Amino acid sequence: AQSVAQPEDQVNVAEGNPLTVKCTYSVSGNPYLFWYVQYPNRGLQFLLKYITGDNLVKGSYGFEAEFNKSQTSFHLKKPSALVSDSALYFCAVRDRSGGYNKLIFGAGTRLAVHP
């Protein structure tokens, strides 16, 4: 079965410091991996994805993610956090078992950036 784990419920970081939100995955075959962000009472907003190619993927709002096949990880990173980055972050993997590319999400990590 394909799955995604986000080991941290919450990550706290000071504004201006680098941030990392962790994600590990378990899939059969080549993974298609995604990061989404959710602000209060809003839907999910796409940040970035890894399909193939460079292991370092750049996305929206200065976020990037590093794909590591040996560690089965896809951690989200940003060099300098902003207070406005405070939100709920979800890692997801494409599930092709049914043939229709639904997404399997982690439980989410709440990022709190303090001034």
Next chain:
Amino acid sequence: DTGVSQDPRHKITKRGQNVTFRCDPISEHNRLYWYRQTLGQGPEFLTYFQNEAQLEKSRLLSDRFSAERPKGSFSTLEIQRTEQGDSAMYLCALRGGTEGTDTQYFGPGTRLTVL
């Protein structure tokens, strides 16, 4: 703007009542998904439409749930005889767009509260 609207944004109902939610793609998209997100969890797949055909349904979609996409454009999700456990955010997503055919774009969701 993710290209998909959902209505209503919030719905409060009493246990045992029927509710219907609507998802409207702004432009033509043939691939449409419904997900459910309960408090503290990531979204979970409910069902998938390709045009008007419902091609995959999750085991989460009990017989009290029904989804339609009659003309391959907007979609509706109906819950009959609601239960308190149905309280959740219901999210509609479209696949495909400027970021490629693999990416899903989510609407703002409908938050259902069953009293």
